[in-house]
Amino acid sequence: MANMAQAVRLALHYAEEHLGVTDIFGEDVGPPLGGVFTCTQGLKTTWNSPLDERGIIGMAMGIAMAGGRPVAEIQFCDYIYNTIDLLKLAGNTLWSSNGQWNLPMVVMTPVGSGIRGSIYHSHSFDASATHIPGWKIVMPSTPLDAYGLLLSACQEQNPVLFLIPKALMRIKGEELIPGEPSEDKALSKLIDAPLGDRTQWKAQWPAVQPVSIPLGQAKTVRAGSQLTVVSYGRTLPMCLLAANALASEGVDAEVIDLRTLWPYDWATIKASVAKTGRVLYVNEDTEVTNFGEHLIRRTTDELFYKLLAPPKLLAGKFVPGIGLADTLEAASVPQQSDIHAAMKKLAAMEP
Amino acid sequence: MAPPFPWVYTPPAMAREGKNPSPSSPTKPPKPSSPSKFKPKITQSDDLPLEKDLLLRMHDVMVKARCLEERLIAMYKSGHGYFWIGGPGEEAFNTALGLLIKKGEGPAYDYLHFHYRQSATLLAMGEEPLGAIRQMKNTATDPYSGGRNFAGHFAKKAWNVAPVSSPIEVQYSMAPGTAWVQKRFGGDGISIVTGGDAGTAEGDFATCLVWASRPGKEVPLLILVTNNRWGISTPYTDVQGVEKISDRGVAFGMRTKTIDGNDPISAYLELKEAFEYVRTERKPYLVEARVSRLYGHSSASGANFVTNEADCIAQFEDRLIKKGLLTRQSADALRAKYAEELAELARQAKEEPFPEGSTIWEHVFKGEPARDPLATEEG
Ligand SMILES: Cc1ncc(C[n+]2csc(CCOP(=O)(O)OP(=O)(O)O)c2C)c(N)n1
Ligand SMILES: [Mg+2]
DSSP states (O other): OOBHHHHHHHHHHHHHHHSOOOEEEETTOSTTTOOTTSTTTTOSSEEEOOSOHHHHHHHHHHHHHTTOOEEEEOSOGGGOGGGHHHHHHHHHHHHHTTTSOOOOOEEEEEEOSSSOOOTTSSOOOHHHHTTSTTOEEEOOSSHHHHHHHHHHHTTOSSOEEEEEEGGGTTOBOSSOOTTSOOSTTHHHHHHSOOSSOOTTOOOOOOOOOOOOOOTTOOEEEEOOSSEEEEEOTTHHHHHHHHHHHHHTTTOOEEEEEOOEEESOOHHHHHHHHHHHSOEEEEEEEESTTOHHHHHHHHHHHHHGGGOSSOOEEEEEOSSSOOOSSHHHHHHHSOOHHHHHHHHHHHHHOOO | OOOSOTTSOOOHHHHHHTOOOOTTSOOOOOOOOOOOSOOOOOOOOSOOOSOHHHHHHHHHHHHHHHHHHHHHHHHHHTTSOSOOOOOTTOHHHHHHHHHHOOOSSSTTSOEEEOOTTOHHHHHHTTOOTHHHHHHHTTOTTOTTTTTOSOTTOOOBGGGTBOOOOSSTTHHHHHHHHHHHHHHHHOSSOOEEEOOBSGGGGSHHHHHHHHHHTOTTOOOOEEEEEEEOSEETTEEHHHHOOOSOTTHHHHTTTOEEEEEETTOHHHHHHHHHHHHHHHHHHOOOEEEEEEOOOBTBSSGGGTOOOOSSSOOHHHHHHHHHHHTTSOOHHHHHHHHHHHHHHHHHHHHHHHTSOOOOGGGGGTTSSTTSOOOOTTOOTTO
16 A cells, blocks of 8 residues: 555656646655655655755746646745745735636645654744635545545645645555555555665556545544544544544544645535534644634634534644654643543533 | 835935925936956947847847836936836846747747836837836736736736736746646747846745756746846845856756846847847846946835946937947937827826725635625625
């Protein structure tokens, strides 16, 4: 089974062969490295850019303007902050030109904690990204979703920000990507670049088939009746584990993987919360002006009289960084035990 | 009274007085920005080494562009627009530029990454001035932004004019991208980027130089800087140590030059040489043009005519008259004709409606219906 890095690579391979992707670029994206997380090894249209994030976003915008289809990588989302006005510009180019210039471009970047990345390799970007109108924002939690969502992103006519949770990059999926060899290790032999000299190496691509996961559709990964948990990215699998564990304690939780943050699948959330009356939003970006706060606003606006308990947000602590020591990281972003406790407490609240 | 546009710069003196300069208040012309030790070859000679037709066409566009800007300023001053910024003083260079552009849509044609002083270039390309007037008045009919953006913020996909945007210098980060596609596409289409001198302090300018000149991957990009030696109120020499901005390209192995942008003839000839190089060699060229700024930075600094900077139109007219290609009367008549035509267009635009408020939802995403994503069924 492909892990998320391999799934991204397979999607990009499919996209450059069949969806017209012309340029996959960024710092260390081309050979020999193929990306610091190996997401771009062995691909046909990759190249190494100068170490210049603003240049990377500007180049992607220019390529998109001239009819190319770029996929640009920012090596870590911690380093995307100096591009923020170009992101804003990409988001308003169609609007400011009153519909004349659209930018079909994908920017992908690894996000979040979980690899002991200390202060500058652990940031999240979803809260900031959802303050920039004009972008679609995607954050998968499984390799198959990463594959399908990236294929959709590469067919978009608008800018798409594809956030890849670092902590999940090396976790194998539970579902096969269509066309992927089913035997364990076989995929790695075909598409992982060897250590050492790679000058003669070429990826042997399996004939992967497209999977359609439209942007904007959430997935209910566990059905439940008493409590809704909405999450995405690194914290999603933890929510699912917590829900399964709580089942034996008599708590029946529904878990929704949002998958796309903009546009987001409000219909799925709304139907679930209307049914359960309790909702916990979970993500790991800092909690002040967090995207989950917006979801809570909408929950109280539209579902107030259906609620049995206050809608809750479990997110990262509002501190300037994520410290390196295990204890510091664990205290800063939601952990399995925090999610478990928050769900249990919410399930027990009575009007 | 609070300045009407708190987000635009108000010079400290005015801020202290707490008022924006009213249209009628005489503003002292600013002291000239410290002169450059380097002087580009000032041609301005009696010799007019271009075809008569071209000379007269350039003159015609320059006058029309000046009249357009003066009409836009008049609209601002009479309350028919919230903010003015534009290119009076740069007509010589900008007209020459426009006449050399290969106009069209897609990578076979030139991509244009402009800033906000480019009206003469658009007119030289054959654009009708009514669009600029409509944008000034922010009417629904504004062809560039539908009433969404400031004057001088052109966007015209049919001619590869990328949307002019307010953040200084960002266009220099995007221009290598269109040029990269054109390099691959082949043909002779190039990308052209323009901006001012102060903006070259931004990282985007360095980005442009780096990305345009990657070894073996150079791109067909004409990098232009119009140096008026001002960034709003800050003189060039206060903040930048490099004598010629064009020198910054030298370190990247680029062809570079600094030219007199106030002389349309030398601007045309110098640009022509640069255009030909970029078109055929498919490599970048950095041209710095020394220009004047004749109505200050923008309406925020009063938009009044300054008399202590060279006026490219007056200089050019003197030369054309001396050569017998024009008379004072014919020059004055041309100006009067355009002034009247533009006044009439402004009268027309004044009657046109603003965009409906509900149009804010249009064009957020291409291919998707215009709607408020948070609207509920109940409303
Ligand atoms: C990034 C950014 N910073 C500041 C401003 C405000 N501003 C508008 S024009 C300008 C000066 C630009 O000077 P220059 O680049 O020399 O161009 P000029 O206006 O002289 O043609 C400034 C500071 C802005 N629009 N964008
Ligand atoms: Mg200037």
